[in-house]
Amino acid sequence: MNPVLKLLLEGGSLTTAQIAQVAGLSVSEVEQHLEQLKKDKILLGWRPVLDLSREAATAATVRAVIEVKISPERGGGFNRLAERLARFDEVESCYLMSGGYDLLVFVKGASLQKVAGFVSEKLSTIEGVLSTSTHFMLRCYKDQGFLLDVGEATTTRLNVAP
Amino acid sequence: MSNDPKRWVAGHVAALPKSGIRDFFELVAKMKGQDVISLGVGEPDFVTPWNIREAAIFALERGKTYYTSNLGMIELRRAISTYVTEHFGVDYRPEDQVIVTVGVSEALDLALRAFCNPGDKVMFHQPCYVSYHPSISLVHAQGVAVPTFAKDNFALTAEALRAAWQPGCKVLMLNLPCNPTGGTCDRVQLEAIAAFCREKDLLVLSDEIYSELTFEGTHTSIASLPGMAERTIFLHGFSKAFAMTGWRLGYACGPAALIDAMMKVHQYTMLCASIIAQEAALEALTRGWDSVLMMREQYHRRRDLVVRRFNEIGLKCHSPRGSFYAFPSVAATGRNEKDFASGLLLEQKVAVVPGSAFGDNGVGHVRACFATSYEQLIVACDRIERFVQAPQK
Ligand SMILES: Cc1ncc(COP(=O)(O)O)c(C=O)c1O
Numbered sequence: 295m296n297p298v299l300k301l302l303l304e305g306g307s308l309t310t311a312q313i314a315q316v317a318g319l320s321v322s323e324v325e326q327h328l329e330q331l332k333k334d335k336i337l338l339g340w341r342p343v344l345d346l347s348r349e350a351a352t353a354a355t356v357r358a359v360i361e362v363k364i365s366p367e368r369g370g371g372f373n374r375l376a377e378r379l380a381r382f383d384e385v386e387s388c389y390l391m392s393g394g395y396d397l398l399v400f401v402k403g404a405s406l407q408k409v410a411g412f413v414s415e416k417l418s419t420i421e422g423v424l425s426t427s428t429h430f431m432l433r434c435y436k437d438q439g440f441l442l443d444v445g446e447a448t449t450t451r452l453n454v455a456p
Numbered sequence: 457m458s459n460d461p462k463r464w465v466a467g468h469v470a471a472l473p474k475s476g477i478r479d480f481f482e483l484v485a486k487m488k489g490q491d492v493i494s495l496g497v498g499e500p501d502f503v504t505p506w507n508i509r510e511a512a513i514f515a516l517e518r519g520k521t522y523y524t525s526n527l528g529m530i531e532l533r534r535a536i537s538t539y540v541t542e543h544f545g546v547d548y549r550p551e552d553q554v555i556v557t558v559g560v561s562e563a564l565d566l567a568l569r570a571f572c573n574p575g576d577k578v579m580f581h582q583p584c585y586v587s588y589h590p591s592i593s594l595v596h597a598q599g600v601a602v603p604t605f606a607k608d609n610f611a612l613t614a615e616a617l618r619a620a621w622q623p624g625c626k627v628l629m630l631n632l633p634c635n636p637t638g639g640t641c642d643r644v645q646l647e648a649i650a651a652f653c654r655e656k657d658l659l660v661l662s663d664e665i666y667s668e669l670t671f672e673g674t675h676t677s678i679a680s681l682p683g684m685a686e687r688t689i690f691l692h693g694f695s696k697a698f699a700m701t702g703w704r705l706g707y708a709c710g711p712a713a714l715i716d717a718m719m720k721v722h723q724y725t726m727l728c729a730s731i732i733a734q735e736a737a738l739e740a741l742t743r744g745w746d747s748v749l750m751m752r753e754q755y756h757r758r759r760d761l762v763v764r765r766f767n768e769i770g771l772k773c774h775s776p777r778g779s780f781y782a783f784p785s786v787a788a789t790g791r792n793e794k795d796f797a798s799g800l801l802l803e804q805k806v807a808v809v810p811g812s813a814f815g816d817n818g819v820g821h822v823r824a825c826f827a828t829s830y831e832q833l834i835v836a837c838d839r840i841e842r843f844v845q846a847p848q849k
Pocket residue numbers: 456498558559560561562585631634635663665693694695701704705706
């Protein structure tokens with residue numbers, strides 16, 4: 295496996311220079327590896343993990359998950375419709391699912407009205423979308439591996455120990 | 457009559473030297489609030505994996521608050537027996553060849569108390585874990601230090617053992633991979649040590665607490681070598697591999713008659729290990745291995761990082777095959793290990809432990825624990841580099 299990818303998988307947030315030190319590579323080698331990962335469409339981009347509820351300007355942000363049933367098409371299955379849906383800026387993630395519905399869509403909006411509007415005006419009106427079931431998220435406890443706001447004890451390790 | 461309360465302290469306790477670690481601990485404590493990066497620790501930076509913590513919470517919820525049998529919960533002893541067979545290739549009966557203890561610390565103490573008469577000689581390789589020699593003194597036995605050397609990457613050699621051996625030696629304490637050196641022995645070296653133990657009829661106390669943290673090749677337990685299980689007490693615990701130092705849980709495995717002797721001491725002094733820790737340990741053994749592998753992989757990369765940096769900086773350092781300790785030489789800096797450690801702490805705010813805290817054979821070296829995040833390790837190495845390059849005060 296690409297040594298840089300291995301480190302990225304650990305989920306830390308090392309700078310290129312730090313990755314270079316840990317992996318025992320030069321900075322330019324790390325950059326080359328990152329370029330390669332992008333070329334191979336493995337590395338799609340970088341995103342911070344944020345607790346939006348703590349910032350006044352974003353505290354009203356609303357997230358929802360939507361179960362969407364769609365009708366598959368001859369030849370293309372679910373893909374054409376899923377990709378079409380996924381392109382909306384409001385959509386953060388979109389997955390094809392097994393089970394009782396077809397697509398699971400994560401959306402984000404500045405307010406309840408915005409998200410509701412997106413669902414009723416955009417999403418459900420797309421030809422081929424049979425039904426939607428929207429669940430608003432009330433509170434986030436863990437996001438992408440990060441716990442929010444729990445008092446995980448700050449380390450109490452002794453500084454010097456046998 | 458004297459009024460000094462010290463008159464009540466037993467002679468052999470009064471005579472114990474103050475731990476070099478303790479001295480250094482106090483020095484570091486004085487620098488509180490000063491952004492010290494500590495490589496002076498002896499435990500993982502990882503918190504115990506959540507499934508293990510959760511199992512302990514569940515145990516409490518179910519009211520598991522009682523004593524267990526002296527030897528420990530039979531379910532746990534079964535799990536230990538299976539684990540030791542799978543990972544070390546030695547079979548112990550859960551019923552009478554396994555005892556659960558309060559850390560490897562208690563297991564070591566039990567063994568020394570159970571097997572040493574006053575005056576018996578106990579060999580141990582040095583530099584070594586700080587408790588070994590004092591634990592020997594506490595049972596009125598006599599410690600015989602066997603040096604290990606940087607040129608051998610601090611592996612114990614049968615030659616050094618033979619050179620140090622004296623009439624009256626009864627026990628050999630082994631700690632491979634070793635705290636503080638990270639030294640290990642390969643199978644061939646171990647076989648030579650085993651042959652020597654059989655020749656001199658030594659009982660081996662093998663403290664393999666760092667064995668899961670072996671980065672290259674596989675760890676070999678001396679107990680798995682022919683003719684050795686019957687003369688070896690295998691000591692192991694959860695502190696390091698499972699990041700469970702604060703739980704205080706370990707175990708010893710060995711011939712039934714010897715475990716029974718240890719049990720006698722244990723039942724009168726400790727009764728049993730904490731049931732909550734035992735419940736957590738059961739979870740660790742049944743569902744904790746993936747976490748061990750994840751942590752080992754990180755230690756491995758951290759080791760490569762610090763060892764490479766130390767050597768680049770000019771602190772000659774062998775790559776420890778196991779443990780989370782690097783043990784570089786500071787000789788090239790022209791300082792002794794104590795001046796190096798205190799200078800580094802005061803000038804650059806990085807704590808490492810002077811090698812002499814681990815015995816005379818640790819002079820000229822410092823112990824740097826790499827169980828710390830990449831970011832911190834990089835900053836620590838940068839600071840050490842600045843310290844080494846700065847003109848000496
Ligand atoms: C070599 C060695 N043995 C034993 C121990 C103590 O282990 P436990 O936490 O199981 O008592 C340590 C801890 O630092 C150690 O390094």
